[in-house]
Amino acid sequence: MDALAACIVCTRGLYDTETQTCRLCTEKVAADLRALAGPDGLYARLADSLAPGSGSGGPAVSGSRTAPLPVRLGPLSLAARGGIVTVLQTWLVDWYDLLGYAHPRWDGDLQQQLDQAVGRLLNLLPWAAENHGAFDEFCSEVAGLVHQSRAATGEEAPPRRIGVQCTCGRTLKVTLDTAGVRCPGCSTQYGPSEALRLPLAERRAA
Ligand SMILES: [Zn+2]
Numbered sequence: 282m283d284a285l286a287a288c289i290v291c292t293r294g295l296y297d298t299e300t301q302t303c304r305l306c307t308e309k310v311a312a313d314l315r316a317l318a319g320p321d322g323l324y325a326r327l328a329d330s331l332a333p334g335s336g337s338g339g340p341a342v343s344g345s346r347t348a349p350l351p352v353r354l355g356p357l358s359l360a361a362r363g364g365i366v367t368v369l370q371t372w373l374v375d376w377y378d379l380l381g382y383a384h385p386r387w388d389g390d391l392q393q394q395l396d397q398a399v400g401r402l403l404n405l406l407p408w409a410a411e412n413h414g415a416f417d418e419f420c421s422e423v424a425g426l427v428h429q430s431r432a433a434t435g436e437e438a439p440p441r442r443i444g445v446q447c448t449c450g451r452t453l454k455v456t457l458d459t460a461g462v463r464c465p466g467c468s469t470q471y472g473p474s475e476a477l478r479l480p481l482a483e484r485r486a487a
């Protein structure tokens with residue numbers, strides 16, 4: 282069997298030591314899980330951003346004669362039961378089932394349950410990366426949770442723009458996931474890969 286097996290997550294070719302998922306993808310999802318957990322993790326910061334009046338802009342709530350402002354919905358639906366915690370616990374139950382373990386018990390408040398679920402998922406991650414048929418779905422779901430949490434806590438950095446130089450000399454700003462760009466100077470249309478193959482524009486002095 283000499284055909285190069287491909288990672289089920291990123292389709293890179295696998296090394297002999299890798300069964301179905303490459304090390305980079307396994308490390309990526311482990312890092313995503315760790316980003317969610319702990320007192321400084323994204324989940325804890327979601328709870329912080331739930332406090333009424335926190336964040337920028339909103340009017341002060343106390344003393345108002347109208348109903349207090351509802352908490353922001355994004356963080357709430359992620360932080361509540363049924364949000365991140367339940368998604369991770371559902372995966373854990375699935376993995377325990379496959380391994381023939383007894384159904385896991387959840388202890389403590391939601392933050393403690395989240396930390397517990399993350400810890401157990403990390404412990405079983407090497408097994409899941411090698412054996413779980415839907416490990417790619419797990420990876421994309423966890424990446425989605427991290428992405429949504431960062432967006433809800435206002436941490437999402439805008440996509441990084443790079444300046445590339447059109448053949449006419451004009452600088453075009455593109456993101457790495459660009460759908461293509463049209464030069465306003467010479468009207469040349471570039472597809473995504475063409476745009477990213479243009480030479481980098483010289484950086485202006487900051
Ligand atoms: Zn991979």
Ligand SMILES: [Zn+2]
Binds near residue numbers: 448449451464466469
């Ligand atoms: Zn041009």
